Amino acid sequence: MSKSKHVPxxxxxxxxxxxxxxxxxxxxxxxxxxxxxxxxxxxxxTATGDSAESLLRVYNKVAGLSCRASHLPFFDRTPPDLxxxxxxxxxxxxxxxxxKSMLAVWREYGLDQILLEAWKRGIILAGSSxxxxxxxxxxxxxxxxxxxxALPALGFLKGSCxxxxxxxxxxxxxxHRLIKESQLTDGFxxxxxxxxxxxxxxxxxxxxxxxxSRAYRVTRKNGKIVEKPLxxxxxxx
Numbered sequence: 001m002s003k004s005k006h007v008p009x010x011x012x013x014x015x016x017x018x019x020x021x022x023x024x025x026x027x028x029x030x031x032x033x034x035x036x037x038x039x040x041x042x043x044x045x046t047a048t049g050d051s052a053e054s055l056l057r058v059y060n061k062v063a064g065l066s067c068r069a070s071h072l073p074f075f076d077r078t079p080p081d082l083x084x085x086x087x088x089x090x091x092x093x094x095x096x097x098x099x100k101s102m103l104a105v106w107r108e109y110g111l112d113q114i115l116l117e118a119w120k121r122g123i124i125l126a127g128s129s130x131x132x133x134x135x136x137x138x139x140x141x142x143x144x145x146x147x148x149x150a151l152p153a154l155g156f157l158k159g160s161c162x163x164x165x166x167x168x169x170x171x172x173x174x175x176h177r178l179i180k181e182s183q184l185t186d187g188f189x190x191x192x193x194x195x196x197x198x199x200x201x202x203x204x205x206x207x208x209x210x211x212x213s214r215a216y217r218v219t220r221k222n223g224k225i226v227e228k229p230l231x232x233x234x235x236x237x
Contacts, residue, residue: 007122009200014119014156016136016198018190019096019129019163023209025235026195027061030091030126033197039090043071046105047097047130050075058095067091074105086114091124094131096163100143100151102130112154119156126195133161138184140175148174150183158201160187165216167192176225179218186219194232208232 015030031039041062048054050073062069072085079085086092092115094102106112119125125135133139134153140162141151148170150160162175171189178184188196191213197205206215215230 006120011122012119012200013122013124013204014135014198015124015126015195016132016157016161016188016190017126017128017163017195018132018165018167018192018213018215020167020192022061022128022195023193023235024061024065025209025237026193026207028065028237029195029197029207029235030093030124031062031065031067033124034090036090038066038068040068040070040088041091041093042085042089043069043093043095044127044131045071045095045097046074047095047099047102049097049101054095054097058093074109078109082109082111082114083117086111086118087121087123089118089123091126092118094125094127094134096127096129096131098143099130099134099139099141099153103134103151103153116154116156125156129163132190132195133163136161136187138187139163140171140178140184148178150178157198158185160184162187162189162218165189165191166213175218176227179220180223180225186217188230189216189218189227191215191232196230203230206230206232207235209235 043058135156137155138160194208214232217228
């Protein structure tokens with residue numbers, strides 16, 4: 001993988017979305033980051049085992065939007081040249097589901113390193129729920145336990161992330177506890193449908209298609225948890 005094709009950090013972008021319904025306006029925001037009339041977008045739904053229902057949902061997300069959509073299967077017949085598939089895209093969008101299983105499959109195929117290279121080349125990475133939290137160093141997941149647990153993730157972005165913050169009972173309390181116990185580092189909590197747009201490792205914008213939803217910066221200071229609301233900008237089409 002050639003470093004000569006890397007772009008400056010000011011052109012490396014990730015949009016982490018908190019799960020739930022991703023509005024067409026937020027999808028349009030993500031596609032707009034490519035600055036093309038007809039950007040290509042690749043859906044990766046490994047976290048659901050590439051279920052037909054999940055694929056239908058992701059294609060419906062961009063119905064009526066200007067883009068060329070395709071998807072990357074892992075549970076039927078995986079394309080032989082994953083680098084070629086990924087590097088030909090303007091946007092890669094990862095869906096929700098079982099985060100732990102998704103990451104395990106990716107690592108087996110080397111997709112984790114390919115996605116890192118894609119980000120360094122300026123390909124826009126985005127996703128919702130599992131696809132939103134996977135880019136951080138760690139995250140809150142319910143992938144493999146009765147209760148929410150901490151899970152190491154890809155580490156493209158520093159810190160941790162918790163999705164579904166306003167949509168699932170116990171998320172807030174668990175996230176606070178995991179940070180307080182140092183099982184996770186300081187990070188971001190995301191309401192359903194809220195997207196945090198990172199350029200490099202810095203927050204550039206926060207958008208939502210649902211009024212009143214927001215993100216939160218959650219940190220530990222002097223042994224106590226501090227939760228700072230971050231207002232999300234309402235977007236529409």
